[in-house]
Amino acid sequence: MDNGRPLNTDPTELQRLLRERTEDLQWVKAEYDNYRKRVRRDRMAVRQIAVANVLRVLLPVLDAVDRTCAHEPMTPGLKDITDTLRTQLGSLGLEAFGQAGDLFDPARHEAVVHHVSPDADRLICTEILRTGYRLGDQLLRPAHVEVTGPPPPARNPLAGDDEEPHGDAERDDERPSPPVRPAAPNTWAPSSRRAPPRPSI
Template sequence: MSVPNGSRSPQQQQLPVVIRDNRRIDPVTLRPRKPDHADRASAERETRSPKEDTAPGAERAPVETGTREAGLEAQLAERTDDLQRLKAEYDNYRKRVRRDRLAIREIAVANVLGGLLPVLDAIDQAREHGEVTGGLKAVSEVLEGRLAALGLEPVGTVGEPFDPARHEAVTHEVSDTVDRPTCSALLRRGYRVGQQLLRPAQVTVTEPPGPGTRSG
């Protein structure tokens, strides 16, 4: 089969060979060449910012990540506030329980000591008559020491200012030897535990003479 002149088969047809001279210096003039259109396009692609080459869907990724981090920080702050509030409530509860326990202990001790006050009164009366000697003296000293260790304190001494909150005036006298109401005699000792008064001291109160009053 003959082939017409000027036509070739696909196997015989060849693509034209293109040779590009990428040298930036002209070898003849030794001057820098001006970049052609292809070089300018390549340079533009190289100098283009990454943001311009980023796909539209990729721009939303940092925004979504920032929103998620802000949400996590808000949840962390909320959980931290809840934990701090729970800790404060627990500390208040623990303090309240401790305070209640101390109050119950003081009440129990006060009840026990209040029941022993008649024993102490009997010892005081025997001491006034000189009957606390020998074994009775040793027993009274041990008893008073143990009660003092539990917090029992005597109230009322001769010569101290009269205080209606701690003293009970049984008798009253007027004398110019004092300048204010004073406990001049102790009739029965009072006792307290801490700030709780078990009973007031019974005393004789001596006051200075007032206007128009004469001491007798």
Template sequence: MNPSRPPTADLRRLLDERTADLQRVKAEYDNYRKQVRRDRLAVREVATENVLRSLLPVLDALEAARRQKAMDPGLRAVAEVLEAQLGSLGLRAFGQPGDPFDPTRHEAVTHLVSPAAVRLTCTEILSPGYRVGGRLLRAARVTVTGPPPG
């Protein structure tokens, strides 16, 4: 201890230093916890997207069966339950005839020209697109109709 200072001043300084150290460690720990929480959510989102993406061929097969009118009541019930459960995980289908063509959301498989067309429009949905949250899992495959070039 410093003889020129009263012992309480040294104790106050030590207490202030330790308090500052403790506050710094607490802030670092809080930041670490927040980062771990963000990382866990990101891993969960990626895992969910991977599972949903792997089930898209199943949804395509169900849609093909619907188009061929080959769904019996049992298969229809399974399809409805599957689609509801995937929807509860955030899976959303998109793509309707008449939608404006958006190359970030649509994959043009066929392009038709029509003098009556004003802009590129999705005229047939060959397979729907899917997204979860704001992330695109698969672009909708579409037939596009647009005005003649020039």
């Protein structure tokens, strides 16, 4: 008896109930595992966003350190600061990129100067003007570079307005100017302050 009801001792029925309860437990466990994975992914995403925001703020500090190392003698104190800063930021996942000789990649590089070389068939980064940084697969800042390569493709004069960024300005110059109105008489002084007319002699 269970709460005044007779227990079901049918083996087939007991097997069915056991199978149902086992499936319920497996479903609950799978749901809990998925929940834990979602929470872990969300925490990692929030952490990566926070780290990326902090690293972006510190990039000007790295630029200042690079300029100082390039123009000042490397003293022991400056070397210690530089090494510590790069080690600590590297432990957070910050990676610098951009070296002379790299193939130009518009997804990672920003060309500031383009030197034309008729013999070249590809754009090559010939000088790094500002180092680029990334955090894993996330680009924090593109590298500013000078590139050397073939000349850019010639513009098509028959193309649309997209190929002529100054078209609107030129059309504005071609519009006729509005007529110029004649200048009004000089009546800047109030009438009460005007000098009385001279009497005729």
